[in-house]
Amino acid sequence: MTQIPLINGQRHSWSSIEVNVLDRIVTGVTAISYDDSQVKENHYGSGDMPVFRGRGKYEAKASMTLYNYEVEAIQQALPKGKRLQDIPIFDVKVSFLDDASSDVVTHVIRNCEFKTNKRDMKQGDTKIEVQLDLIVSHIEWN
Template identity: 25%
Template sequence: MSIKVNGINYGWGDVDVKIPGLNLVVQEISYDDEQEMEESYGKGNRPRGYGKGNYKASGKMSLLRDDFDDVLDYCKATGKPFFGVELPSVVVSYGNPGGRTRIDELKRVVFTKRSHKAAQGDKTLSVDIDLMIVGGIVEDGVEPV
Protein backbone atom coordinates (compact mmCIF):
# COMPACT_ATOMS: atom_id res chain seq x y z
CA MET A 1 0.00 0.00 0.00
CA SER A 2 1.40 3.40 -0.91
CA ILE A 3 1.03 6.56 1.12
CA LYS A 4 -0.24 9.60 -0.73
CA VAL A 5 1.27 12.73 0.81
CA ASN A 6 -1.17 15.18 -0.76
CA GLY A 7 -4.01 12.74 -1.32
CA ILE A 8 -3.38 13.04 -5.07
CA ASN A 9 -4.73 10.21 -7.19
CA TYR A 10 -3.84 9.48 -10.79
CA GLY A 11 -5.66 11.56 -13.39
CA TRP A 12 -5.79 11.68 -17.19
CA GLY A 13 -3.00 14.28 -17.15
CA ASP A 14 -0.73 11.61 -15.61
CA VAL A 15 -1.28 9.12 -18.48
CA ASP A 16 1.03 8.75 -21.48
CA VAL A 17 0.40 6.35 -24.38
CA LYS A 18 3.30 5.28 -26.63
CA ILE A 19 2.91 3.30 -29.84
CA PRO A 20 6.14 2.34 -31.66
CA GLY A 21 6.36 3.95 -35.09
CA LEU A 22 3.50 6.36 -34.41
CA ASN A 23 3.40 9.73 -32.68
CA LEU A 24 -0.26 9.89 -31.64
CA VAL A 25 -2.17 11.83 -29.04
CA VAL A 26 -4.78 9.43 -27.71
CA GLN A 27 -7.90 11.04 -26.22
CA GLU A 28 -9.03 7.90 -24.41
CA ILE A 29 -7.80 4.36 -23.91
CA SER A 30 -9.44 1.47 -22.10
CA TYR A 31 -8.44 -2.17 -21.88
CA ASP A 32 -9.52 -5.26 -20.03
CA ASP A 33 -8.71 -8.93 -19.79
CA GLU A 34 -10.34 -12.04 -18.43
CA GLN A 35 -9.52 -15.63 -17.56
CA GLU A 36 -12.29 -18.17 -18.14
CA MET A 37 -12.86 -20.30 -15.05
CA GLU A 38 -15.49 -22.85 -14.21
CA GLU A 39 -16.24 -24.93 -11.14
CA SER A 40 -15.82 -28.69 -11.42
CA TYR A 41 -18.18 -31.01 -9.57
CA GLY A 42 -18.16 -34.59 -8.41
CA LYS A 43 -20.47 -36.23 -5.93
CA GLY A 44 -22.75 -33.78 -4.13
CA ASN A 45 -23.72 -30.23 -4.98
CA ARG A 46 -20.53 -28.38 -4.01
CA PRO A 47 -17.59 -27.75 -6.33
CA ARG A 48 -14.50 -29.91 -5.84
CA GLY A 49 -12.28 -27.44 -7.64
CA TYR A 50 -12.15 -25.43 -10.81
CA GLY A 51 -10.78 -25.54 -14.31
CA LYS A 52 -9.30 -22.78 -16.42
CA GLY A 53 -10.24 -21.96 -19.98
CA ASN A 54 -8.93 -19.33 -22.37
CA TYR A 55 -7.42 -15.96 -21.54
CA LYS A 56 -8.71 -12.97 -23.51
CA ALA A 57 -7.68 -9.31 -23.63
CA SER A 58 -9.23 -6.43 -25.57
CA GLY A 59 -9.33 -2.66 -25.57
CA LYS A 60 -10.42 0.54 -27.23
CA MET A 61 -8.83 3.89 -27.96
CA SER A 62 -10.23 7.18 -29.22
CA LEU A 63 -8.26 9.52 -31.46
CA LEU A 64 -8.91 12.86 -33.06
CA ARG A 65 -9.41 12.52 -36.81
CA ASP A 66 -6.02 14.07 -37.64
CA ASP A 67 -4.26 11.48 -35.42
CA PHE A 68 -6.29 8.75 -37.12
CA ASP A 69 -5.06 10.13 -40.45
CA ASP A 70 -1.52 9.55 -39.14
CA VAL A 71 -2.47 5.89 -38.58
CA LEU A 72 -3.66 5.70 -42.20
CA ASP A 73 -0.37 7.31 -43.35
CA TYR A 74 1.49 4.66 -41.31
CA CYS A 75 -0.52 1.96 -43.13
CA LYS A 76 0.45 3.44 -46.50
CA ALA A 77 4.12 3.76 -45.52
CA THR A 78 4.32 0.14 -44.32
CA GLY A 79 2.16 -1.22 -47.17
CA LYS A 80 -0.30 -2.83 -44.74
CA PRO A 81 -4.08 -2.55 -44.76
CA PHE A 82 -5.66 -1.03 -41.65
CA PHE A 83 -6.85 -4.39 -40.32
CA GLY A 84 -3.46 -5.94 -41.18
CA VAL A 85 -1.45 -3.77 -38.79
CA GLU A 86 0.00 -5.55 -35.76
CA LEU A 87 1.57 -3.27 -33.18
CA PRO A 88 4.22 -5.12 -31.17
CA SER A 89 3.42 -3.07 -28.09
CA VAL A 90 1.27 -0.23 -26.79
CA VAL A 91 2.69 1.22 -23.58
CA VAL A 92 0.42 3.07 -21.16
CA SER A 93 2.35 4.79 -18.36
CA TYR A 94 1.05 6.87 -15.50
CA GLY A 95 2.47 8.48 -12.40
CA ASN A 96 2.36 11.58 -10.27
CA PRO A 97 5.23 14.10 -10.25
CA GLY A 98 7.96 12.83 -7.95
CA GLY A 99 6.29 9.41 -7.70
CA ARG A 100 7.05 6.05 -9.26
CA THR A 101 5.88 5.61 -12.86
CA ARG A 102 3.65 2.59 -13.43
CA ILE A 103 3.62 0.89 -16.82
CA ASP A 104 0.96 -1.26 -18.46
CA GLU A 105 2.08 -2.94 -21.69
CA LEU A 106 -0.46 -4.18 -24.21
CA LYS A 107 1.43 -6.81 -26.23
CA ARG A 108 0.78 -7.64 -29.90
CA VAL A 109 -2.16 -5.37 -30.60
CA VAL A 110 -4.31 -5.56 -33.73
CA PHE A 111 -7.18 -3.34 -34.85
CA THR A 112 -10.57 -5.08 -35.05
CA LYS A 113 -13.05 -2.23 -35.56
CA ARG A 114 -13.10 1.47 -36.33
CA SER A 115 -16.02 3.79 -35.66
CA HIS A 116 -16.38 7.29 -37.09
CA LYS A 117 -18.83 9.86 -35.83
CA ALA A 118 -19.68 13.40 -36.83
CA ALA A 119 -22.65 15.39 -35.58
CA GLN A 120 -23.98 18.91 -35.88
CA GLY A 121 -22.29 21.14 -33.34
CA ASP A 122 -19.17 18.97 -32.96
CA LYS A 123 -16.01 20.99 -32.42
CA THR A 124 -13.77 18.03 -33.28
CA LEU A 125 -14.07 14.74 -35.14
CA SER A 126 -12.93 11.55 -33.45
CA VAL A 127 -12.46 7.90 -34.37
CA ASP A 128 -12.79 4.95 -31.98
CA ILE A 129 -10.62 1.89 -32.64
CA ASP A 130 -11.34 -1.48 -31.01
CA LEU A 131 -8.26 -3.52 -30.13
CA MET A 132 -7.54 -7.23 -29.81
CA ILE A 133 -4.59 -7.67 -27.47
CA VAL A 134 -3.13 -11.00 -28.61
CA GLY A 135 -0.10 -11.03 -26.28
CA GLY A 136 -1.99 -10.00 -23.16
CA ILE A 137 -1.75 -7.11 -20.72
CA VAL A 138 1.33 -6.88 -18.51
CA GLU A 139 0.58 -4.54 -15.59
CA ASP A 140 3.61 -3.06 -13.88
CA GLY A 141 5.71 -6.11 -14.84
CA VAL A 142 3.15 -8.71 -13.73
CA GLU A 143 2.10 -11.21 -16.41
CA PRO A 144 -1.65 -12.01 -16.50
CA VAL A 145 -1.40 -15.82 -16.55
Template identity: 35%
Template sequence: MSVNGRAYDWEDITVTLPHGEAAGITEIKYEDGQEITARYGRGSIPRSYGRGNYEASGSMVLDRDEWEKLKKELTVDGGGIYDHAPFTIVVSYANNDMGTVTDTLKNCKITKFSGGGAAQGDDNASPMTCEFTILSPILYNGVPAKKDWSGYTL
Protein backbone atom coordinates in the same frame (compact mmCIF):
# COMPACT_ATOMS: atom_id res chain seq x y z
CA MET B 1 2.33 8.25 -1.08
CA SER B 2 1.19 10.60 1.64
CA VAL B 3 -2.40 10.87 2.79
CA ASN B 4 -4.32 13.38 0.68
CA GLY B 5 -1.55 13.31 -1.94
CA ARG B 6 -2.28 13.63 -5.62
CA ALA B 7 -3.27 10.41 -7.38
CA TYR B 8 -2.81 9.68 -11.09
CA ASP B 9 -4.99 11.74 -13.39
CA TRP B 10 -5.35 12.09 -17.16
CA GLU B 11 -2.49 14.59 -17.28
CA ASP B 12 -0.17 11.91 -15.83
CA ILE B 13 -0.83 9.37 -18.59
CA THR B 14 1.37 8.92 -21.65
CA VAL B 15 0.23 6.59 -24.45
CA THR B 16 2.73 5.44 -27.06
CA LEU B 17 1.41 4.03 -30.34
CA PRO B 18 3.37 2.71 -33.35
CA HIS B 19 3.86 6.25 -34.69
CA GLY B 20 5.11 7.63 -31.34
CA GLU B 21 3.63 9.39 -28.33
CA ALA B 22 -0.07 10.14 -28.85
CA ALA B 23 -1.10 13.69 -28.03
CA GLY B 24 -4.57 13.47 -29.57
CA ILE B 25 -5.94 10.64 -27.42
CA THR B 26 -8.87 11.31 -25.13
CA GLU B 27 -9.52 7.84 -23.71
CA ILE B 28 -7.89 4.42 -23.40
CA LYS B 29 -9.29 1.33 -21.69
CA TYR B 30 -8.08 -2.25 -21.55
CA GLU B 31 -9.09 -5.42 -19.79
CA ASP B 32 -8.24 -9.07 -19.59
CA GLY B 33 -9.54 -12.21 -17.96
CA GLN B 34 -9.65 -15.96 -17.83
CA GLU B 35 -12.80 -17.92 -17.16
CA ILE B 36 -12.74 -20.46 -14.34
CA THR B 37 -15.39 -23.19 -14.32
CA ALA B 38 -16.18 -25.19 -11.19
CA ARG B 39 -16.25 -28.97 -11.73
CA TYR B 40 -18.57 -31.04 -9.62
CA GLY B 41 -18.78 -34.66 -8.68
CA ARG B 42 -21.06 -36.11 -6.05
CA GLY B 43 -22.62 -33.41 -3.88
CA SER B 44 -22.95 -29.70 -4.39
CA ILE B 45 -19.42 -28.52 -3.62
CA PRO B 46 -16.90 -28.16 -6.46
CA ARG B 47 -14.15 -30.76 -6.34
CA SER B 48 -11.92 -29.06 -8.90
CA TYR B 49 -11.95 -26.40 -11.57
CA GLY B 50 -11.16 -25.95 -15.24
CA ARG B 51 -9.63 -22.95 -16.94
CA GLY B 52 -10.85 -21.26 -20.10
CA ASN B 53 -8.75 -19.27 -22.52
CA TYR B 54 -7.05 -16.03 -21.53
CA GLU B 55 -8.53 -13.05 -23.39
CA ALA B 56 -7.55 -9.38 -23.49
CA SER B 57 -9.00 -6.41 -25.33
CA GLY B 58 -9.18 -2.66 -25.25
CA SER B 59 -10.37 0.53 -26.85
CA MET B 60 -9.19 4.08 -27.32
CA VAL B 61 -10.67 7.33 -28.60
CA LEU B 62 -8.46 9.38 -30.89
CA ASP B 63 -8.86 12.87 -32.29
CA ARG B 64 -9.05 12.81 -36.08
CA ASP B 65 -5.45 14.00 -36.59
CA GLU B 66 -4.11 11.28 -34.25
CA TRP B 67 -6.24 8.68 -36.05
CA GLU B 68 -4.75 9.79 -39.38
CA LYS B 69 -1.20 9.27 -37.99
CA LEU B 70 -2.11 5.79 -36.70
CA LYS B 71 -3.83 4.86 -39.97
CA LYS B 72 -0.76 5.92 -41.95
CA GLU B 73 1.49 3.76 -39.74
CA LEU B 74 -0.85 0.73 -39.96
CA THR B 75 -0.91 0.87 -43.76
CA VAL B 76 2.79 1.64 -44.36
CA ASP B 77 3.26 -1.73 -46.09
CA GLY B 78 0.50 -0.96 -48.61
CA GLY B 79 -2.20 -3.11 -47.03
CA GLY B 80 -5.59 -2.13 -45.70
CA ILE B 81 -6.20 -0.84 -42.20
CA TYR B 82 -7.15 -4.28 -40.86
CA ASP B 83 -4.19 -5.97 -42.61
CA HIS B 84 -1.63 -4.45 -40.23
CA ALA B 85 0.94 -6.43 -38.27
CA PRO B 86 0.32 -6.70 -34.51
CA PHE B 87 1.71 -3.69 -32.67
CA THR B 88 2.47 -2.63 -29.09
CA ILE B 89 0.71 0.06 -27.06
CA VAL B 90 2.53 1.38 -23.99
CA VAL B 91 0.56 3.22 -21.29
CA SER B 92 2.61 4.98 -18.59
CA TYR B 93 1.31 6.65 -15.46
CA ALA B 94 3.67 9.07 -13.69
CA ASN B 95 3.45 12.04 -11.35
CA ASN B 96 5.57 13.66 -8.63
CA ASP B 97 3.73 11.98 -5.73
CA MET B 98 3.82 8.41 -7.05
CA GLY B 99 6.25 6.25 -8.99
CA THR B 100 5.97 5.53 -12.69
CA VAL B 101 3.79 2.58 -13.64
CA THR B 102 3.94 1.21 -17.18
CA ASP B 103 1.44 -1.22 -18.70
CA THR B 104 2.42 -2.88 -21.99
CA LEU B 105 -0.19 -4.18 -24.41
CA LYS B 106 1.71 -6.42 -26.84
CA ASN B 107 0.48 -7.72 -30.17
CA CYS B 108 -2.60 -5.52 -30.56
CA LYS B 109 -4.82 -5.95 -33.63
CA ILE B 110 -7.48 -3.37 -34.47
CA THR B 111 -10.88 -5.05 -34.76
CA LYS B 112 -13.27 -2.14 -35.18
CA PHE B 113 -13.36 1.59 -35.87
CA SER B 114 -16.35 3.79 -35.16
CA GLY B 115 -16.92 7.50 -35.16
CA GLY B 116 -16.30 10.15 -37.68
CA GLY B 117 -18.76 12.86 -38.50
CA ALA B 118 -19.65 15.96 -36.53
CA ALA B 119 -22.50 18.29 -35.72
CA GLN B 120 -22.69 22.06 -35.73
CA GLY B 121 -21.18 23.38 -32.51
CA ASP B 122 -18.89 20.38 -31.87
CA ASP B 123 -15.56 21.44 -30.42
CA ASN B 124 -13.95 18.12 -31.43
CA ALA B 125 -15.16 17.02 -34.85
CA SER B 126 -14.80 13.43 -35.99
CA PRO B 127 -13.16 11.58 -33.08
CA MET B 128 -12.53 7.89 -33.83
CA THR B 129 -13.04 5.00 -31.43
CA CYS B 130 -10.69 2.06 -32.06
CA GLU B 131 -11.38 -1.34 -30.54
CA PHE B 132 -8.55 -3.86 -30.42
CA THR B 133 -7.76 -7.41 -29.37
CA ILE B 134 -4.57 -7.96 -27.38
CA LEU B 135 -2.98 -11.23 -28.49
CA SER B 136 -0.38 -11.52 -25.70
CA PRO B 137 -0.83 -11.27 -21.93
CA ILE B 138 -0.89 -7.69 -20.67
CA LEU B 139 2.22 -6.70 -18.72
CA TYR B 140 1.00 -4.76 -15.70
CA ASN B 141 4.08 -2.76 -14.71
CA GLY B 142 6.26 -5.64 -15.91
CA VAL B 143 4.19 -8.45 -14.38
CA PRO B 144 2.42 -10.65 -16.94
CA ALA B 145 -1.28 -11.24 -16.44
CA LYS B 146 -0.77 -14.82 -17.59
CA LYS B 147 2.34 -16.95 -18.01
CA ASP B 148 2.74 -18.03 -21.64
CA TRP B 149 3.50 -21.76 -21.58
CA SER B 150 3.07 -22.29 -25.31
CA GLY B 151 6.55 -21.25 -26.41
CA TYR B 152 5.05 -19.49 -29.44
CA THR B 153 5.63 -15.84 -30.20
CA LEU B 154 3.86 -13.50 -32.55
Protein backbone atom coordinates in the same frame (compact mmCIF):
# COMPACT_ATOMS: atom_id res chain seq x y z
CA MET C 1 3.24 -0.23 5.00
CA THR C 2 2.63 3.30 6.22
CA GLN C 3 1.45 5.67 3.56
CA ILE C 4 2.07 9.37 3.55
CA PRO C 5 -1.23 11.27 3.46
CA LEU C 6 -1.90 12.92 0.14
CA ILE C 7 -1.87 16.71 0.36
CA ASN C 8 -4.04 17.30 -2.71
CA GLY C 9 -5.87 13.95 -2.70
CA GLN C 10 -4.38 12.98 -6.06
CA ARG C 11 -2.85 9.70 -7.13
CA HIS C 12 -3.02 8.47 -10.72
CA SER C 13 -4.97 10.76 -13.01
CA TRP C 14 -5.58 11.21 -16.71
CA SER C 15 -3.08 14.07 -16.80
CA SER C 16 -0.25 11.67 -15.90
CA ILE C 17 -1.04 9.09 -18.62
CA GLU C 18 1.25 8.66 -21.62
CA VAL C 19 0.25 6.35 -24.49
CA ASN C 20 2.87 5.02 -26.92
CA VAL C 21 1.65 3.53 -30.20
CA LEU C 22 3.99 2.46 -33.00
CA ASP C 23 7.00 3.94 -31.14
CA ARG C 24 5.43 7.37 -30.90
CA ILE C 25 3.77 9.21 -28.01
CA VAL C 26 0.16 9.84 -28.96
CA THR C 27 -1.03 13.19 -27.61
CA GLY C 28 -4.45 13.09 -29.22
CA VAL C 29 -5.75 10.12 -27.24
CA THR C 30 -8.96 10.83 -25.35
CA ALA C 31 -9.68 7.34 -24.02
CA ILE C 32 -8.07 3.96 -23.72
CA SER C 33 -9.72 0.83 -22.43
CA TYR C 34 -8.18 -2.57 -21.84
CA ASP C 35 -8.99 -5.61 -19.75
CA ASP C 36 -8.35 -9.31 -19.53
CA SER C 37 -10.29 -12.24 -18.19
CA GLN C 38 -10.03 -15.99 -17.78
CA VAL C 39 -12.83 -18.52 -17.72
CA LYS C 40 -13.04 -20.17 -14.29
CA GLU C 41 -15.67 -22.68 -13.24
CA ASN C 42 -16.40 -24.75 -10.17
CA HIS C 43 -16.80 -28.48 -10.88
CA TYR C 44 -18.94 -30.69 -8.71
CA GLY C 45 -18.78 -34.29 -7.59
CA SER C 46 -20.67 -35.82 -4.72
CA GLY C 47 -22.30 -33.40 -2.31
CA ASP C 48 -23.24 -29.81 -2.96
CA MET C 49 -19.79 -28.20 -2.78
CA PRO C 50 -17.30 -27.96 -5.66
CA VAL C 51 -14.56 -30.58 -5.64
CA PHE C 52 -12.22 -28.67 -7.95
CA ARG C 53 -12.01 -25.60 -10.13
CA GLY C 54 -11.37 -25.66 -13.86
CA ARG C 55 -9.67 -22.90 -15.80
CA GLY C 56 -10.36 -22.15 -19.42
CA LYS C 57 -9.25 -19.69 -22.04
CA TYR C 58 -7.64 -16.33 -21.38
CA GLU C 59 -8.94 -13.32 -23.31
CA ALA C 60 -7.73 -9.74 -23.54
CA LYS C 61 -9.61 -6.80 -25.08
CA ALA C 62 -8.63 -3.23 -25.87
CA SER C 63 -9.81 -0.10 -27.65
CA MET C 64 -8.67 3.48 -27.86
CA THR C 65 -10.23 6.75 -28.88
CA LEU C 66 -8.09 9.22 -30.78
CA TYR C 67 -8.72 12.61 -32.28
CA ASN C 68 -9.19 12.34 -36.02
CA TYR C 69 -5.93 14.18 -36.76
CA GLU C 70 -3.98 11.38 -35.02
CA VAL C 71 -5.73 8.69 -37.06
CA GLU C 72 -5.19 10.66 -40.28
CA ALA C 73 -1.47 11.06 -39.45
CA ILE C 74 -1.13 7.29 -38.95
CA GLN C 75 -2.94 6.65 -42.25
CA GLN C 76 -0.77 9.18 -44.11
CA ALA C 77 2.34 7.28 -42.98
CA LEU C 78 1.05 4.06 -44.55
CA PRO C 79 1.97 2.97 -48.09
CA LYS C 80 -0.64 3.97 -50.66
CA GLY C 81 -3.63 1.65 -50.66
CA LYS C 82 -2.99 0.29 -47.13
CA ARG C 83 -5.55 0.54 -44.32
CA LEU C 84 -5.17 0.81 -40.55
CA GLN C 85 -6.14 -2.85 -40.41
CA ASP C 86 -3.07 -3.68 -42.56
CA ILE C 87 -0.56 -2.33 -40.02
CA PRO C 88 1.60 -5.19 -38.71
CA ILE C 89 1.39 -6.28 -35.08
CA PHE C 90 2.49 -3.64 -32.55
CA ASP C 91 2.45 -3.08 -28.78
CA VAL C 92 0.73 -0.25 -26.94
CA LYS C 93 2.41 1.04 -23.78
CA VAL C 94 0.33 2.92 -21.25
CA SER C 95 2.38 4.66 -18.55
CA PHE C 96 1.27 6.84 -15.70
CA LEU C 97 2.97 8.54 -12.81
CA ASP C 98 2.14 7.85 -9.19
CA ASP C 99 2.31 11.41 -7.86
CA ALA C 100 2.82 10.23 -4.29
CA SER C 101 5.93 8.15 -4.99
CA SER C 102 7.10 9.38 -8.40
CA ASP C 103 7.05 5.76 -9.63
CA VAL C 104 6.12 5.21 -13.27
CA VAL C 105 3.69 2.34 -13.80
CA THR C 106 3.61 0.82 -17.30
CA HIS C 107 1.08 -1.61 -18.74
CA VAL C 108 1.87 -3.18 -22.11
CA ILE C 109 -0.93 -4.31 -24.40
CA ARG C 110 0.78 -6.95 -26.53
CA ASN C 111 0.47 -7.92 -30.18
CA CYS C 112 -2.14 -5.35 -31.18
CA GLU C 113 -3.80 -4.91 -34.54
CA PHE C 114 -6.51 -2.45 -35.50
CA LYS C 115 -9.84 -4.16 -36.17
CA THR C 116 -11.89 -1.11 -37.12
CA ASN C 117 -11.63 2.28 -38.78
CA LYS C 118 -14.87 4.21 -38.41
CA ARG C 119 -15.89 7.87 -38.28
CA ASP C 120 -18.99 9.00 -36.44
CA MET C 121 -19.78 12.72 -36.62
CA LYS C 122 -22.90 14.77 -36.07
CA GLN C 123 -24.10 18.35 -36.22
CA GLY C 124 -22.83 20.44 -33.34
CA ASP C 125 -19.63 18.44 -32.77
CA THR C 126 -16.63 20.60 -31.97
CA LYS C 127 -14.16 17.77 -32.42
CA ILE C 128 -13.92 14.47 -34.25
CA GLU C 129 -13.03 11.46 -32.12
CA VAL C 130 -12.41 8.02 -33.59
CA GLN C 131 -12.85 4.86 -31.52
CA LEU C 132 -10.56 2.08 -32.73
CA ASP C 133 -11.10 -1.50 -31.58
CA LEU C 134 -8.00 -3.65 -31.23
CA ILE C 135 -7.34 -7.36 -31.27
CA VAL C 136 -4.64 -8.20 -28.71
CA SER C 137 -2.93 -11.32 -27.42
CA HIS C 138 -2.38 -10.40 -23.77
CA ILE C 139 -1.70 -7.59 -21.30
CA GLU C 140 1.36 -7.23 -19.12
CA TRP C 141 0.25 -5.45 -15.95
CA ASN C 142 3.56 -3.80 -15.00
